Amino acid sequence: MKKFDINEDPHRRYNPLINEWVLVSPHRSKRPWQGQNETISTIELPKYDSTCYLCAGNVRANGERNPAYENSFVFENDFAALKQEAIDFEENTEETFFKAQPERGISRVVCFSPKHNLTLSEMAVEGIVNIIHTWQKEYTDLGNVDYINHVQIFENKGSVMGCSNPHPHGQIWAQSSLPTEVEKTHNNLKAYFDKHGTNLLHDYLKEELKLKERVVVENDHFAALVPFWAVWPYETMIISKRHITKITEFTEDEVTAFAVILKQLTTRYDNLFETSFPYSSGIHQAPTDGEAHPEWQFHMHFYPPLLRSATVKKFMVGYEMMGESQRDITAEKSAQMLRDLSDLHYKNK
């Protein structure tokens, strides 16, 4: 009988953060593609767009005018999924199939730069440092609101990720409950901590740094790697090397190091298919419920949809929705491809 070869044979890998498996089919990368291609805009964007509601000095849908901001700029989402209003609600303690509860929260938009045509990969490190300071301030301010227990910082980049405006920006949704994915991660980190007295991701990172095969880029304070259990073809995670539970614990050196690795990772992404690489990214860190959370380790996920080129994405559809996430190229192969790319942006070559 053929001996199991993880680089060749179909297999499942286990994700200890969310207690789920992913199906890996390394032999399948050669599949021809006849399906939908994404359109990519090759239009050079201007530095300022008078019709953009995020550019400095422009008027938004609700009639408010953006200030002439020079670094980053934060405002309340005009079409927020969450509302701040307190709602009177009595929980039904009977067992029911119709379990619902009101949810309070605050949604904000974070403009990364007044320049309409800049993305993280092309920003100067100082500009990214400024965004990290903004995230720190928002995590603190929102976390201090009495009914807010979780602050989700994220970015949707590219129209294929539902982003309606190329102006560089991210969002923050802060709310009372731990969202489903965060709660799953929380429970698994907690169980590991209770069992071992150490931090799951911190221990995991130590092993990855010994093996190196899934590490894309690292510096003194952070590593970016393709997790062993990655689902998206070029999924990565940035993990802090020190045991840090939340972004407000960063030293100034760590702020700079995080800015550097963000720039390096997003530059490699752009270089992969010589395109402005789409992704959704998001920071996972300690809840803001006022408790200490030694089980948490600061990390940031990047979920990019592209598979083979700037226009062919991976579709997470039928089998993936009904059954299990599935990938073709292995995490090790993806990591190697990203690692072998230059830190110099292709536009500057």
Add this chain to the structure above:
Amino acid sequence: MKKFDINEDPHRRYNPLINEWVLVSPHRSKRPWQGQNETISTIELPKYDSTCYLCAGNVRANGERNPAYENSFVFENDFAALKQEAIDFEENTEETFFKAQPERGISRVVCFSPKHNLTLSEMAVEGIVNIIHTWQKEYTDLGNVDYINHVQIFENKGSVMGCSNPHPHGQIWAQSSLPTEVEKTHNNLKAYFDKHGTNLLHDYLKEELKLKERVVVENDHFAALVPFWAVWPYETMIISKRHITKITEFTEDEVTAFAVILKQLTTRYDNLFETSFPYSSGIHQAPTDGEAHPEWQFHMHFYPPLLRSATVKKFMVGYEMMGESQRDITAEKSAQMLRDLSDLHYKNK
């Protein structure tokens, strides 16, 4: 304080099948859309396409010629994610972050009809009956293979769902393990059965049939409804009224009734935006591990991506990937819209 109104206020709903929540923002439906639009093909497809690898009599990528089939036709997927080969593997019992195991399986493609331009909504009931018989046969044959414990029947319809060929077809991925989503459902159905001695979905359906507000269409044997915890804007589920654990338990009356409701539901979908409505669908039913599974109830999920029109879809991106699934329109509103549509296909009006 304002009293909680589920039709107006942001809230979370609980999905007992997978033990996850969904964030519902009813007030948000009025959000303007400036993002990516899907392109829809308005080309009338021919009944036969000489370049289609699924049409009767044509040659596939591997050189094999399809027979001159007249109803449905099943073949092994030429680029399967799973392989049938047995793999020698010794499980590592030590705790590790690198948990992987080989996975054996069989992938098949099911052509629904030799007609290149037919979809379920436009097929005659007899044609759909024939597909159901094919699914029964495949569930039995694949389920009987000694190492196969789960048979996932699904369909990706439309290029936006990663479907590379409009020829009407679905797929079957059968494998050794219960895939992640099925295992979650299995565990929750099992826990409910152990506690109550009855079937979760069967009990749920009874309540929905009393309330009616989320039911789209029903007949003597099946109901199609928007589940209380639906994630996709027009997500639905078809549930058998009798306690049936798997498709092979259908009586012939039930086969016909299932064909009828499949046609009615997909016709309403097409009528909603007067387009060939994209979706991924899949059947969830008892595992094929040779055990009795009284905790299981046959059901079929439909996850359609569209939100506002034939070209604007719901993006499940940053917040949804990092945090929690989110929807704007309520399940009740979607159900009403689908219920109010005609059973007559818009092309025949």
